[in-house]
Amino acid sequence: MIPELGEYALILALGFSVILAIVPLYGAASLKTIWMEYAKPLAKAQFFFMAISFACLGYAFGQDDFSVQYVANHSNSQLPIQFKLSAVWGGHEGSLLLWALILSGWTLAVSLFSRGLPLDMLARVLGVMGIIATGFISFLLWTSSPFLRYLPRYPRDGADLNPLLQDFGLIVHPPLLYMGYVGFSVAFAFAIAALLSGRLDAAWARWSRPWTNVAWAFLGGGITLGSWWAYYELGWGGWWFWDPVENASLMPWLVGTALMHSLAVTEKRGVFKSWTLLLAIFAFSLSLLGTFLVRSGVLTSVHAFASDPERGFFILVLLVLTIGGSLTLYAFKAPNVKSESSFGWLSREMLLLINNVFLMVMAVTVLLGTLYPLLIDALGSGKISVGPPYFNALFVPIMGLLVVSLGFSSVARWRNTSLESVKQQLMLPGIISLASGLIFPFLYGDGFNFRVFIGISLSMWIITTVFREFKGKFRSTTSIAEKLKQLSPSYYGMMLAHVGVAVTAIGITLVSVYSEERDMRMAPGDTMELADYQFKFLGTKSVKGANFVADQGTIEISLDGESVVTLYPQKRRYNVKKSMMTEASIDPGLFRDLYLALGEPLADGAWAVRVHYKPYVRWLWLGGLLMALGGIVTVFDRRYRKNDTQKQGVANA
Amino acid sequence: MPRLLLFIPLALFSILILFLWKGLSIDPRELPSALIDKPFPAFKVEALLSPERKLTTADIVGKPVLINVWATWCPSCRQEHEQLLRIAQENKIAIIGLNYKDERTAATQWLTQLGNPYQFNIYDESGMLGLDLGVYGAPETYLLDAQGIIRHRHVGVVTEQTWQELQAIIKSWEKL
Amino acid sequence: MLKLLMIMAVLSFNSVHAAIDTYEFKDADKQARFHELTADLRCPKCQNQNLADSNSEIAQDLRQKVYEMLDADQSDSDIVDFMVARYGEFVLYEPRFSLQNSILWLGPFALLIVGLFVVLFLVRSRSKNSKIDSAEVELDTQQQKRLKQVLNKGKK
Numbered sequence: 010m011i012p013e014l015g016e017y018a019l020i021l022a023l024g025f026s027v028i029l030a031i032v033p034l035y036g037a038a039s040l041k042t043i044w045m046e047y048a049k050p051l052a053k054a055q056f057f058f059m060a061i062s063f064a065c066l067g068y069a070f071g072q073d074d075f076s077v078q079y080v081a082n083h084s085n086s087q088l089p090i091q092f093k094l095s096a097v098w099g100g101h102e103g104s105l106l107l108w109a110l111i112l113s114g115w116t117l118a119v120s121l122f123s124r125g126l127p128l129d130m131l132a133r134v135l136g137v138m139g140i141i142a143t144g145f146i147s148f149l150l151w152t153s154s155p156f157l158r159y160l161p162r163y164p165r166d167g168a169d170l171n172p173l174l175q176d177f178g179l180i181v182h183p184p185l186l187y188m189g190y191v192g193f194s195v196a197f198a199f200a201i202a203a204l205l206s207g208r209l210d211a212a213w214a215r216w217s218r219p220w221t222n223v224a225w226a227f228l229g230g231g232i233t234l235g236s237w238w239a240y241y242e243l244g245w246g247g248w249w250f251w252d253p254v255e256n257a258s259l260m261p262w263l264v265g266t267a268l269m270h271s272l273a274v275t276e277k278r279g280v281f282k283s284w285t286l287l288l289a290i291f292a293f294s295l296s297l298l299g300t301f302l303v304r305s306g307v308l309t310s311v312h313a314f315a316s317d318p319e320r321g322f323f324i325l326v327l328l329v330l331t332i333g334g335s336l337t338l339y340a341f342k343a344p345n346v347k348s349e350s351s352f353g354w355l356s357r358e359m360l361l362l363i364n365n366v367f368l369m370v371m372a373v374t375v376l377l378g379t380l381y382p383l384l385i386d387a388l389g390s391g392k393i394s395v396g397p398p399y400f401n402a403l404f405v406p407i408m409g410l411l412v413v414s415l416g417f418s419s420v421a422r423w424r425n426t427s428l429e430s431v432k433q434q435l436m437l438p439g440i441i442s443l444a445s446g447l448i449f450p451f452l453y454g455d456g457f458n459f460r461v462f463i464g465i466s467l468s469m470w471i472i473t474t475v476f477r478e479f480k481g482k483f484r485s486t487t488s489i490a491e492k493l494k495q496l497s498p499s500y501y502g503m504m505l506a507h508v509g510v511a512v513t514a515i516g517i518t519l520v521s522v523y524s525e526e527r528d529m530r531m532a533p534g535d536t537m538e539l540a541d542y543q544f545k546f547l548g549t550k551s552v553k554g555a556n557f558v559a560d561q562g563t564i565e566i567s568l569d570g571e572s573v574v575t576l577y578p579q580k581r582r583y584n585v586k587k588s589m590m591t592e593a594s595i596d597p598g599l600f601r602d603l604y605l606a607l608g609e610p611l612a613d614g615a616w617a618v619r620v621h622y623k624p625y626v627r628w629l630w631l632g633g634l635l636m637a638l639g640g641i642v643t644v645f646d647r648r649y650r651k652n653d654t655q656k657q658g659v660a661n662a
Numbered sequence: 663m664p665r666l667l668l669f670i671p672l673a674l675f676s677i678l679i680l681f682l683w684k685g686l687s688i689d690p691r692e693l694p695s696a697l698i699d700k701p702f703p704a705f706k707v708e709a710l711l712s713p714e715r716k717l718t719t720a721d722i723v724g725k726p727v728l729i730n731v732w733a734t735w736c737p738s739c740r741q742e743h744e745q746l747l748r749i750a751q752e753n754k755i756a757i758i759g760l761n762y763k764d765e766r767t768a769a770t771q772w773l774t775q776l777g778n779p780y781q782f783n784i785y786d787e788s789g790m791l792g793l794d795l796g797v798y799g800a801p802e803t804y805l806l807d808a809q810g811i812i813r814h815r816h817v818g819v820v821t822e823q824t825w826q827e828l829q830a831i832i833k834s835w836e837k838l
Numbered sequence: 839m840l841k842l843l844m845i846m847a848v849l850s851f852n853s854v855h856a857a858i859d860t861y862e863f864k865d866a867d868k869q870a871r872f873h874e875l876t877a878d879l880r881c882p883k884c885q886n887q888n889l890a891d892s893n894s895e896i897a898q899d900l901r902q903k904v905y906e907m908l909d910a911d912q913s914d915s916d917i918v919d920f921m922v923a924r925y926g927e928f929v930l931y932e933p934r935f936s937l938q939n940s941i942l943w944l945g946p947f948a949l950l951i952v953g954l955f956v957v958l959f960l961v962r963s964r965s966k967n968s969k970i971d972s973a974e975v976e977l978d979t980q981q982q983k984r985l986k987q988v989l990n991k992g993k994k
Contacts, residue, residue: 245891252886287671294675307685311885321686329679336672343668351964359961366953374946380681381933381942387684390938392693394880396888396931403946530860608858617858693882696926763895789899796924798882798896 012077015065016156019106022058022113023146025051029116029139033132037206045132052113052120052135055142059113063106066155067097076163079103079155085169085585087556095180096170101304101314102155104183108300109145111184111191116142119195119220126216133202134195141194144327152320169556169585178238182231186258189228190296193261195220196268197293200286201335204342214276214285219644221272221289222502225265226640232258233633244591244606246526246621248629251400254312256379257299260372264292267368269640274361278423280350281358283343284365290339294332295372301328307383353425360418367411374403412467412514415507416474420481434481438473445469454523464518471511475504498645506639513632519625526622528608532615540622542603543567548614549580549607557581559592562607562616566596573603578618580607602626695804695815696796702729702810703794710761710769710783717784723810726832728757728803730780730820731792733764734772736800742819743776749825750779755832759783762792762800805831859898861905868908875904875914879921880929888931 029051036044066079070093075081083096083103098104116138123131149155196217203213235258240248249255268288275285301324302308306316352358378395385393420426420434446466450458486492525540533548547563559579566573576594583590596603601624608617697703702719709715722729730746732739750757759780761769766785773780786792795804798817805814805828814831816824863869876890881897889897889904900921907917921929933939 243891247891250886283668290671301682305682305686307682307688307690309690309886311887313885318686325679325682325686328682332675333672333679336675340665340669340672345665345668352961353965354961359957362957362960363954366950366957370946370950370953373949377942377945380678381939382690383685383688384681385938386688386690387681392690392926392928393933393939394928394931395933395942396878396880398878398932399942402932403943407946407950528858528860529862606858608860611860617860619858691883691885693926693928696922696924789895793899793903794924796882796926798925 011065011068011072012074012156012158015062015069016150016154018058018062018065019146019150019154019156022055022062022109023143023150025055025058026139026142026146029055030136030143031139032136033139034136034205037129037132037136040129042128045128048132048135049120051139052116055139056113056117059110063097063110066103066106067094069156070094070097073167075165075167076158076160077155078157078159081159081164081167083167083170085167085556087584088167088170088175089555091180092170092175096174098183099170099174099179101320102149102153104187104314105145105149105153105304106155107183108187108191109142109149111187112138112142112145112194115191115195119198123216129206130202130208130213130216133205134198137198137201138194141198141331144331148320148323148327152317152323166585169583172557172581172583172586172588172590173242175556176238176242178234178242182234182238185227185234186231189224189226189231189265190258190261190299192220192224192227193265193289193293193296195224196272196289197335200289201338204286204338207342209282209286209344211276211279211282214272214282217289218269218272218276219646221265221269222640222643225262225269226637228258228262228265229633229640230637232262233630233637236633237630240626241593241595244593244619246524246593246604246606246623248520248626251375251378251397252312253308253310253379254299254303256375257295257302260375260379261292261295261299263368263372263375264288264295267365267372268292270361270364274358278350278352278358280352281362283345286343287339288365290332290335294328294335295376297324297328297331300324302379308379352423355417355421355426355428355431357418357421357423360414360421363414364411364418367407367414371404371407371411374407375400378403409463409467412471412510415510416470419474419478419507434477435474438470438477441473442466442469453519458522460522461518464514464522468511468514468518471507471514475507475511479504497647499643502639502641502643504639505642506636509632509635509637509639511632512628512635516625516628516630516632520623520629523624524622524626526620528617528619530611530615531618532613535615537618537620539620541568542573542622544605544618544620546616546618549610549616552579554581556585557583557590560607560610562605562618564594564605564618566603576603576605578605578607580610597627599627600625692817693798695812697812698815700812702804702806702812703791705784705791705794707791708785710759710766710785711773713766713785715782717782719810721782722758722806723808725808726755726835727781727806728755728828729760729806730757731760731762731795731797731800731802731804733762733800734768735764738819739801740776742801742821743779745820745822745825746779747777749820754829756781760791760795761785762797763787763789803828807835859901861901863908871914872904872908875908875917876901878931879904879918880931882925882929 029048032044032051033048036042036047069077069080070084071090073080073084073086073093075084079100079102083100084093088096096103098107116135119138120131120135126134199213199217199220203209235255236248239250240246268285271281271285271288275281301321303310303312304314304316305321305324306313306318307321378399381395382393385391416435416438417431420431443466446462446464446469447457449465450456450461454461482496483489483492527537527539529537531537531546533546536543536545538544543566545565545567547565549560549562552559552561559581561577561579563575563577565575574596576596578594579592581590581592582588591606591608593604593606595605601622604621604623606619608619610616702722704719706716706718709717728749746757749755757779759782761783763786766787769783769785784791801819803816803820803824804812807813814828816828861872863872873890877888879889879900881887881889881892881894881900883896884892884894887897889901903920904917907920918930927934933942935943
């Protein structure tokens with residue numbers, strides 16, 4: 010009964026999306042207020058029924074209703090309850106339902122938090138989001154309903170969730186990620202609304218900014234979490250594989266970063282409007298493209314959902330209509346009149362342009378590398394692979410260039426800055442950065458290392474220039490406390506995010522250069538040494554988990570004779586799927602991780618054991634979290650919270 | 663900035679869509695053989711049922727043959743076995759087995775129980791011949807011409823349709 | 839479709855755990871090369887994994903082969919050529935630099951150059967504007983007289 014209710018609620022949600030897609034847009038075009046007013050209640054209704062639908066699916070999982078195909082394929086009675094519930098988004102159909110739910114959530118949020126927005130603008134924005142929702146809910150109902158049943162004969166128990174997904178990561182990573190992916194639809198909708206209305210002043214930039222920043226923060230948080238999850242779950246100690254699905258999340262994030270910065274300039278200076286509009290369309294288009302790549306079977310990935318060309322075709326049609334439609338609208342209606350504002354060589358505007366160039370090249374590199382095998386195959390020229398060597402070779406240098414320009418942007422002013430002023434402000438940061446880069450590998454490692462020199466110098470470059478700018482704010486104040494309160498959340502957010510970049514860069518550099526690993530055969534009683542630590546293997550014993558049986562190893566770790574920690578890596582065998590899985594055991598630390606995994610059992614109670622020493626690996630994710638936090642902090646800026654119809658009047662004049 | 667420039671993103675997108683659409687009909691996991699139009703790798707391996715007999719490339723050249731890579735641990739090989747027996751009965755082309763990373767006793771038992779469509783079997787216990795051949799997962803079936811050049815590789819179960827395709831290829835040689 | 843499912847049934851034999859072999863090299867340099875080679879070579883049948891991380895049979899066999907070849911003092915390019923001869927360029931995670939792959943390797947760089955040129959062009963045209971904006975237009979006395987005349991005309 011409940012699954013059918015869920016399907017019915019979904020149909021009702023579709024109905025409301027269709028109305029939302031038509032009525033407010035027509036109202037905005039013909040200036041009929043009543044029609045436009047429908048947008049807000051429609052958004053609420055759509056969310057209400059999507060929530061019911063999602064709750065029904067959750068209920069089916071919670072109650073072990075194996076007559077529902079999707080539940081039977083992804084769950085099991087022995088599965089712990091938290092994984093039963095997160096298994097809702099463990100497969101294609103359920104995760105798509107989550108996608109649609111989150112989309113309706115963002116739509117609701119826009120309808121609730123848009124006090125200062127003129128009605129026709131709000132109507133258009135919600136209308137566009139209604140169009141997108143129509144597409145996705147149709148996709149669900151037509152090809153991917155999670156509510157289909159196995160009737161009359163259904164399995165007594167489910168096929169269980171993939172053991173790799175039976176983890177905390179599944180509970181948080183997909184929802185965060187989808188919040189980001191889908192969140193870019195808001196910036197997209199604002200851009201389309203601006204194009205439709207022809208009202209392309211800087212106001213739409215101001216309205217878009219908080220929505221964009223939050224979506225960007227969520228996406229960044231989701232990517233960071235995904236990397237952390239892969240690290241401890243997959244047993245290889247790796248944190249980024251340039252896998253197509255990972256790339257699918259990185260690309261919108263990169264373009265989203267460019268968009269965030271471009272919106273700032275468009276709002277403050279009224280320039281680059283066309284480019285910013287295009288970026289808003291690009292960011293969400295890449296989210297949609299990512300959805301296509303992951304669910305259509307077009308690319309091979311460990312992360313990909315079970316694929317089906319029929320579904321792939323449906324998403325392709327969605328892509329053509331949404332992206333094609335928006336790009337056509339853009340081509341016809343984007344402003345091609347250059348704005349009056351001018352700026353010089355050494356200005357924030359110029360550096361912003363540079364920042365965008367670098368970010369776009371990075372995004373295109375990832376896109377090219379991800380799609381190239383497909384392109385070559387489609388042209389009939391055989392099968393090739395593009396992997397980490399390519400991406401690392403091209404992506405990292407451009408990221409380095411981006412970081413260099415970041416330093417300059419801290420001290421550049423709007424419109425123009427004198428070369429003298431820049432030189433004077435950046436001299437000390439430059440010296441400190443280079444010196445740190447030179448000294449660090451001697452202090453920490455075995456002597457000079459070029460990669461460490463570059464990595465540390467660039468990271469310190471960010472930190473010193475950010476600090477320089479911060480210090481500069483206090484040059485003409487007496488009360489520090491007053492000034493601290495005066496500085497806007499936007500500014501604090503920017504500082505946090507930029508420092509986050511530096512922290513991530515340090516993490517990447519040091520873990521890439523200084524990590525050590527060894528695979529060894531160890532019999533009970535054997536010891537091994539790695540990176541000054543001693544590892545003593547004490548054999549294994551059998552343990553039982555909720556839905557698995559495992560061989561658990563005991564390894565004592567000591568440093569210079571003093572005991573540090575004992576770790577218990579496991580080799581699990583899950584009861585239902587009968588698959589084997591390695592559960593690594595990690596001793597986390599701010600400055601190093603010790604990572605242990607069991608391989609195959611060898612003769613005489615011995616095991617193949619892998620030991621990793623990973624210095625500063627946590628900095629990677631800390632940096633990512635700082636960036637996401639920075640994005641969230643900017644939203645608390647007063648100017649977004651004030652109901653300033655007054656400012657609007659001026660802007661529209 | 664001329665209006666035309668603003669159409670560039672749309673143009674690029676259209677090209678991308680064409681490729682993605684084409685991509686839907688391609689299987690990205692299907693790997694074409696790297697040895698097409700190249701000779702079968704040289705080998706010297708025991709025969710499965712008569713271990714004293716050492717097989718070499720000389721044993722597979724002379725007329726077109728099908729080399730079928732199979733093993734007892736491979737469930738799909740079980741599925742295609744009947745089709746192979748049918749093909750062997752039609753007597754149009756010889757099937758030579760390549761028993762890949764298997765156990766001699768298990769393999770012999772399998773053939774006794776289920777029937778033997780193979781003229782003889784190359785017992786590639788180590789899998790090294792398979793490696794030289796570019797085998798990545800059983801079952802695989804290679805079509806060789808009379809000179810021992812690999813002309814076609816089929817990955818997966820051999821069905822009636824596969825047999826029709828293979829016959830069509832062989833017929834096309836006779837025309838030359 | 840059925841064929842695809844059957845292939846997938848066979849090929850999904852790999853289990854989900856780390857591949858840990860215990861190859862010990864006498865030579866630290868060879869150890870490092872083994873690491874790199876198995877990281878940059880793709881497992882022919884897995885869902886996008888390199889030889890180092892995959893636990894499928896074919897990946898184990900290929901790792902063994904890499905180990906043997908390194909032990910026999912073969913060069914990196916020998917080993918790579920060996921793999922490509924049997925499995926095609928598919929097994930290379932670093933695509934070879936050829937005419938076919940030129941767009942792949944040079945594209946981003948070309949785009950970067952184009953982007954920087956566009957920025958150059960944009961800034962130049964806007965700096966020129968700013969020179970006109972801020973440049974003071976001096977009127978000589980005659981022009982000032984004419985200006986007054988024109989303005990007065992307008993007032994009528």
